[in-house]
Amino acid sequence: MDSETSIVSEVVETIFKVQSVESSIELPPEQWSSLEIVIPEENQKKLLYEEGLYDPGSGEICAKYIGVSASSILRHPYYNYPAIKDPGIEEALLQPEKPIVYPDDGQELYLATCRKMNQCPVRSFYRGLLDKEIDLRYYCVSAAGIRAMTIALRYNKTVKTLNLTDNFLNDDASYHLGEMLLSNNTITDLILRGCRIGPTGVSRLVYSLPQNRGLQNLDLSYNQLGDEGMEHIAKAVFYGIDIKKINLSYNNITGRGVMLLAEPFETNNKFTHIDLSWNKVFTPGSYAFLSKLSESTCLQELNLAWNSLSGARLSQALKDIMLCPLLNDLNLSNNKLEGEAITNIIANLGKAKKLVCLNLSFNPLTPADAMKVLNKVRAPAVKLHKLYLDNVFVTGEFLNLLARMKGMKSKKNLIVTYGGVVGSFIPKGPDIRELILNRIEYLTKKSKKRSVDIALVFLQLQKENRTIINNKDFGGVIESFGARLDEGLVEELCLTFPGPRTAKSRTVNVDLIVEYVKRKWPDRKLPPTPPPEPEPEPPPPKGKDAKKGKKGKGKK
Structure with a gap:
């Protein structure tokens, strides 16, 4: 087993040896990492500084090269260079944009709006924002221009009158004007004469009038409103507009259109001045309107001229209008009032305590009707100061009565106009004979080279x-004396001094001309006729006749 077992020796290489250092022991300053600075052998900045090509600046040392110790400094050097403050990026991204507040006069707002809409500002409007009136008559303002103007006028407290006469405004412009009237209660007079806004435009204009309490005068004449436009005006009156003066002349309004105002007048009627001239109020429906208008307690002026008003029934409604307590001016000129209608109208003159002016001019009144009116005005109860009867013929009796009234203390300031006088008065014009002879005298003496005295010509004839x-021969006879006259003047002279007339031609009587010439120029006479020259004696005979004469004499 010892033979099989081999001894393996392992070699271990030491990579890192951890020294046992207590954490409470602080390293010596030589081992601080902040002081381990590696300085390059050749510093490029120092080299450039020695050559005068580099400036270190303020001299502050970068914090990287400063030894940092919590015990030696109170504040870390990096805090001397705080982060850049937010210039508004965060607010612009997270907060809504603050609205720009413009002055109430609207000048800066008008310029800003024109700049935004790419519109050219109107200088007169810009300056008028500081005045009481802005006059833009015949200025051809577009709908976009009206929008910029109405935006500038919404909170203006200076302008009282806005005149846009004859600027053709469409529906969009009318809408912007209506929007402006929602917030602007300073404008008192809005004149839209001849703007052709039509029924659709007036519907956009008047929808905001019930909320407006500043507008007092509204001029809508020459706008082609018609009966359809009157429907929108009647609706606005029903909801309670506060306008005092309204002008609806030249709008092709019939009796049906004015009849639409009868129902709103039951609840709201604040009109003091109404102008309905140059319309068609004579058609059916006008009686209901006039009857309801007679109940008004505010009406001061009513203009119904050029409406072809006629008939006894309509005159009864006009008679009731006289009872309005504040009525001071009634214009009924250029209508068809006569006879019974005039009698009915003047029946309540004595009850019209405030009526100052009554205009009946250019009505087919007879001299008898004019006499009736003047007799009624003669009454002390009638307070009328002006009676207009232009183009109405009167008689001498009318003039005598008027002269007697001027002598009265209560009627000495009465003003009465009339057209002419019929009866015994015969107007006398210029003498045509004198006009013709003066003209011929001027033409014949105008030329200094060929001056002719026409009086002597007639005397010579x-x-x-x-x-x-x-x-036909008279012109040639005058020209034979050197005086040339045009055919028209010769023809007029022949008609003024006519002679015997035949079936085929007319003649001129020179004796009539000479008779008037002698009265006109008595100092002009022909030179006297020289006496006849004696006849020359015959010359004495010669030759044989002379000898015979001598012999004869000798014999004697």
Whole structure:
């Protein structure tokens, strides 16, 4: 077994030997790892510094080369170089963006909005944001431009009047104006005359008016609203708009359209000025509107001109409107009111305590109707100061009554207009004979080289006994004296001084012309006719005749 067993010797190599060092024993400074500095044999920075090509800077030593000991320093050198503060990246990523607050005048907001929308700012609008009125009449503002303007006007506290006359606005622009009126209660006058917004545009405009308490005057004339647009206005009135003055002229509104306002007027009627001129209110439905309007306690001015109003039934509604307690101006001009209608309208003049102006101009009133109106105004109970009857003819009796009324103390300031006077008054115009002769005088003496005195021409014709001349030959006769006249003037002269007329032609009476010329220019006369020259004596005879004469004389 000893022979089979072999002794194997193992060789073990020592890799690492752990020394028994107590943890409480501190290593000597020579063994500190922070002091083990390996300095290269050739430092490039030192070499460059010696050559003057390197500047070490502030002289601070990097913390890597400083021996660190918790017992020798109070603060670790690395804390002298804190981390960079967050410049706002975290806030920008995690927090919502802070809104930009613009001033209430809207100037900066308007420029920012135009910049964002890539729109050119309107200088007059930008400056007007600090004034009481912004006037953009005929400015051709686009819908995008209106949007930027309305955004700037939402919180403006300065502008009172916004005038957009004749800027063709579409539905989008009307919508933005309506949105602006939701928050802006400073604007009192909004003028949209001739903007052609139509029924769809007015629906977007007036939907916000019940929430607005600042707008007082709304001008929607020349906008082609029609009866469909009146439906949206009636709905806004029903919900309680606070507008005082409204202008709906030139909108093709019929009686059906104004009838839609009758029901809203039962609950809300704050209109003080209503303009419905140049529409079609004479159609059926206007009676219901006027009857309900007569119950208003706020109405001050009503304009129903150019509506072809006529008939006794409609005049009864106009008669009731006179009873409005604050009505001071009623315009019924350019209609078809006459006879019984006028009698009905003026029946309540004495009860209209505030009525100052009544306009009945350009109605087919007869002189008798005008006399009825003036007799009614004569009553002391009538407080009317202005009565307009333009294009209405009156009589002398009307003028005498008006003169007597002007002498009354209560009617001395009464203003009455009328068209003309019929009856004994005969108007006198200019004398056509004088006009024609003055014109001929000017034309014949205009040329200094060929000046002709036309008065002497007519006197010469009479002297030559050429008193009756044919019309066709008269122009040539005048031209023979060196005076050239156009055919129209010669024809007018022949018509003014006519002579005997035949079946085929007309003549001119020169005697009539000379009679008027002598009264017009009495100092113009023909030169006196020189006496006739004596006849020359015959020459004495010659030859045989002379000898015979001598012999004869000798015999005698």
